Each structure stands twice: as structure tokens, then as C-alpha cells.
Amino acid sequence: IFTELDIIDRYIMPYEILEGFDKDNINRQCINSDKFMLANTHIRPFERAQFMRGTEDLFMDLAMEEPKIKKLLSKLHHFYLKELDMVTDTMVDGFSFMDDWGTQISLLINPQIWREIFKPMYKDYCDLAHSKNKYVFFHSDGFIEQIYPDLVEIGVDAINSQLFCMDIEKLVDLYGDKVAFWGEIDRQYILPFGTKEDVKNAVDRVSEAVIKKNKKRTGAFAQCEWNAFDPYENMITVFEHWDTK
Structure with missing residues (x-):
């Protein structure tokens, strides 16, 4: 956990993880199946930021508009775009990503903060996938009625939520x-x-x-x-x- 915000400046994303991506193996599986092929990804910027910063501190950072937390999210976002670019270059039909946004009765953060910070990131994922004719699947636990219209607007094709x-x-x-x-x-x-x-x-x-x-x-x-x-x-x-x- 990043107990000090200054650590974010020095942190380098583990791009070496992506070096093991096996495009040929994925394509073989797609060729040998007549099923809809849905790829899982690491994409979960809100949750990953919680894992790295700690939930309470992250919520405070977002509420206080802490510049360094935006830098962390930017680093995560660029990593995820790199991964997604690789995934959508395969023969899969779609990809899934997730973030758990809801409590039992409401969003975990102010919906306006979600729209300012996370919605543009999600739109980038949708735009990249659709540019390569892939479907976008998204999962979130909890009560997320407030952001349903936004998810639809940016192009999410299928939503898994706690109806x-x-x-x-x-x-x-x-x-x-x-x-x-x-x-x-x-x-x-x-x-x-x-x-x-x-x-x-x-x-x-x-x-x-x-x-x-x-x-x-x-x-x-x-x-x-x-x-x-x-x-x-x-x-x-x-x-x-x-x-x-």
C-alpha cells in the first residue's frame, strides 16, 4: 500500500506482465470453438487504486482532488489500454472489465466524481474495443442505478450488476x-x-x-x-x- 503519495511519482507499472501475452494461443482457442469468446482483462482502475492506496485514503484523495492520485490513475489507465490493445488484436468476440461501485443502497463515491474521473477512462476502453469490432462487457456489484445511463452512453454492450x-x-x-x-x-x-x-x-x-x-x-x-x-x-x-x- 502506498502510505505516502510521493511513492506514486516513483512507481513503474509492471509492463513485463504483458510480455507473456500469447496471442497465438488465444487465436487457436477461438478458431477451435463455435462459442462466443469473451476475454477477461486486468482492467479495474478503481479497485486497483484501492489495493495500492488503501480504500479510506483513496476515498479521501478523490474527495480532496489530490493531483497525485490522478497521476496514479493515469498510470493504471495507460497500462490497461496497452493490455486491451493486445486483447482486441486477437480473434475474441469481446472483453470484460470490472469495478465494484455500489453499496447496498448507493454508489461508493459521488457520481459526479465518477463522471469526471472514471467515465472518460471507461469510454476509452469502449472506443478502443469498438474500433476493432469487439463487444464490451462490464461488471459491478452493488446499487449502480445512477451510472447506468453513463455506461450505456459510452457504449458498454452488456452489464452484469446486482439487479x-x-x-x-x-x-x-x-x-x-x-x-x-x-x-x-x-x-x-x-x-x-x-x-x-x-x-x-x-x-x-x-x-x-x-x-x-x-x-x-x-x-x-x-x-x-x-x-x-x-x-x-x-x-x-x-x-x-x-x-x-
């Missing part, structure tokens, strides 16, 4: 013809603690909102994230019930 923290029907009404909803069933309560009937009802809610009421049908990915301790039968029920739709 059950938010108003699912409202999100679909506003953005259902603009973005795909990338797989989510409530993993805080229903998947770990609910009955099979609860799981079916949750799938029905997403299906009803995203597929049946969304006439333009940007659609949903019939997936869900789960934890190792969640009941196996609940995971199976999610996919079996989606198969009935």
Missing part, C-alpha cells in the same frame, strides 16, 4: 433497448438461502422484465454468479428454469 439491489423493471424500461443484462439472480439471499420455488420466481421476474416486456429485446444472458457454499440444487434450478423460457 435485485435495484429496480429491475425500471432499469429495463429505461435501458432495455440499449444494453444487454448480463446474467444475475439474487446471490445475497435467494441463491444461498431461498427455496427452489424462490429461485424460479426470481428467474421469472428477470425473464418477465427483460424478455417479455422488452419489445426491442436487447435481452439477457441466462446466467448467474454463485458462491461455493450456495446449495447446488438452487444453481441447477436457475438454468433448468431458464430453459423453459
Whole structure:
């Protein structure tokens, strides 16, 4: 952790990590598959800055408009653009990136700070990917209704978010013809603690909102994230019930 901001001036990003990038291997996997090929990336500027600076200090730095934290984010951003340029030069269909932005009820930072600092970075990732005809997938935990329109505006194609923290029907009404909803069933309560009937009802809610009421049908990915301790039968029920739709 960078306990002193001056360390940022001396810090050199580990570009040597990217030297092991195996474009040929990725392309072979793409050629040998008839599936949609989605590449994961290291891109997570907000979270990485927390790991490097510490969460509380980073929040203070952002609120105080500390110039050196912007320098750190700039270093991260250039590293991520280099990585993304390599990924999008392969035959993959799209890439994913992430940052967890929400608490249970709100964003972790002022949305205006997000728009001033992080939105332009995200737009660069989207623009680079789209310039090479790749799809953009984004994940965030928590309540992120406030930045949904921004994510749509900059060109994110699919969003994986905790729909059950938010108003699912409202999100679909506003953005259902603009973005795909990338797989989510409530993993805080229903998947770990609910009955099979609860799981079916949750799938029905997403299906009803995203597929049946969304006439333009940007659609949903019939997936869900789960934890190792969640009941196996609940995971199976999610996919079996989606198969009935």
C-alpha cells in the first residue's frame, strides 16, 4: 500500500506482465470453438487504486482532488489500454472489465466524481474495443442505478450488476433497448438461502422484465454468479428454469 503519495511519482507499472501475452494461443482457442469468446482483462482502475492506496485514503484523495492520485490513475489507465490493445488484436468476440461501485443502497463515491474521473477512462476502453469490432462487457456489484445511463452512453454492450439491489423493471424500461443484462439472480439471499420455488420466481421476474416486456429485446444472458457454499440444487434450478423460457 502506498502510505505516502510521493511513492506514486516513483512507481513503474509492471509492463513485463504483458510480455507473456500469447496471442497465438488465444487465436487457436477461438478458431477451435463455435462459442462466443469473451476475454477477461486486468482492467479495474478503481479497485486497483484501492489495493495500492488503501480504500479510506483513496476515498479521501478523490474527495480532496489530490493531483497525485490522478497521476496514479493515469498510470493504471495507460497500462490497461496497452493490455486491451493486445486483447482486441486477437480473434475474441469481446472483453470484460470490472469495478465494484455500489453499496447496498448507493454508489461508493459521488457520481459526479465518477463522471469526471472514471467515465472518460471507461469510454476509452469502449472506443478502443469498438474500433476493432469487439463487444464490451462490464461488471459491478452493488446499487449502480445512477451510472447506468453513463455506461450505456459510452457504449458498454452488456452489464452484469446486482439487479435485485435495484429496480429491475425500471432499469429495463429505461435501458432495455440499449444494453444487454448480463446474467444475475439474487446471490445475497435467494441463491444461498431461498427455496427452489424462490429461485424460479426470481428467474421469472428477470425473464418477465427483460424478455417479455422488452419489445426491442436487447435481452439477457441466462446466467448467474454463485458462491461455493450456495446449495447446488438452487444453481441447477436457475438454468433448468431458464430453459423453459
